[in-house]
Amino acid sequence: MGIIRKTAVGVTVGTAAALGYLHVATSIIAPIPLNDAIYSSSAYKKYNPHKNAANNDICVKTIPLNRIRPELLQKEGDLALELCRGVWHGWGYAIQRRYLHRKWYGPETSSQLWTRDQLAASNYEVGTAVTDHFEVVDHTPNEIIVRAGGSP
Structure with missing residues (x-):
């Protein structure tokens, strides 16, 4: 009993x-x-024409400027793109990515982004499908909006 309690x-x-x-x-x-501006965006109106309730949240991470690679601050949009790449190709999405690959990868989904290398190199243009369950619906220099759900 002692070891279980410890x-x-x-x-x-x-x-x-x-x-x-x-x-x-x-x-x-x-x-x-x-x-929030997202609720009046064209992408939100397109994918939610009946104004159904949405389950949305936002994650804010404060990073000191000296920790941001200087080249990401040179051209507008590079920082948002690198953040999106980091979210999808990083370890935080690794388990779900492997699970979805086993379950949904096939000839009809092979053109989507599945591997870490693909996710790290993508420009996440509008229409990009990620692991059969996510789709880029808007891409501006300041934000990349990804819709989650069933197969795009």
Whole structure:
């Protein structure tokens, strides 16, 4: 019984510490306010013509300017593109990407982005399909909007 209790306490303390770190030091995840510009965008109106309720949130991560590669600040749009590439080809999406590849990859979806290399090199133009469940619906220099759902 002692080892189970020690393990449970260790897991609880470790989880609390990790959540505390994430909450304080890295990202802030919050609901998108109803007056946000995304709700009046052409992409939102196109894919939600009946104004159904949406489940949206926004993740804000504060990064000191000295940690941003200088070349990403030279041309408008490079920073947003690199952020999008990082989200999709990074380790945070790796498990879901592998699962979707096993379940949905086939001849009809082979032209979509599936591998880390493809996701890291893509320009994420409008219409780009990612792992059969995501589609780029808008791309401006400041933002790249990706729609999630069933097969695009």
